[in-house]
Amino acid sequence: MRFSITVQTHAEEQLVDITDQVRVIVSRHGGSSELCCLYVLGATSAIMIQENWDPNIPFDVLNCLKTIVPKGAWLHDRIDGNGDAHIKAGIIGPSETIAVEKGTLLLSTWQNIFLCEFDGPRQSREILITLI
Numbered sequence: 001m002r003f004s005i006t007v008q009t010h011a012e013e014q015l016v017d018i019t020d021q022v023r024v025i026v027s028r029h030g031g032s033s034e035l036c037c038l039y040v041l042g043a044t045s046a047i048m049i050q051e052n053w054d055p056n057i058p059f060d061v062l063n064c065l066k067t068i069v070p071k072g073a074w075l076h077d078r079i080d081g082n083g084d085a086h087i088k089a090g091i092i093g094p095s096e097t098i099a100v101e102k103g104t105l106l107l108s109t110w111q112n113i114f115l116c117e118f119d120g121p122r123q124s125r126e127i128l129i130t131l132i
Helices: 019-029 056-068 083-092
Strands: 002-007 014-017 035-040 045-051 095-101 111-117 125-131
Touching: 002 019, 014 056, 019 035, 019 111, 019 125, 035 045, 045 056, 045 083, 045 095, 056 083, 083 111, 111 125
Parallel strands: none
Antiparallel strands: 002 125, 014 111, 035 095, 035 125, 045 111
């Protein structure tokens, strides 16, 4: 079964926690599923599983990526100025797969699912959720 959610982002770069939205879909429709596959549409965003307890983690992730992939240093910047966003999205990747048991995501206490925005803000980022 395939579902989708849309997320609005409010900054050029941010991590948006989408765990609750995914949990609702899995709890309603994933009773017999064993895997939840998430895939974000778009070349300048990504999906990441990361710690949920410390609110500094998203800032640390973004600061690390800014250090590794600086803005304005890429050939693609000549076209539309977002070369770094494409590279960051490629490093993190557009998908994650999470085990499911009896309609529950098998995430640890400290894990949540994040949409990584690297070229925002955006009115609508679509994330496909496939339950297998």
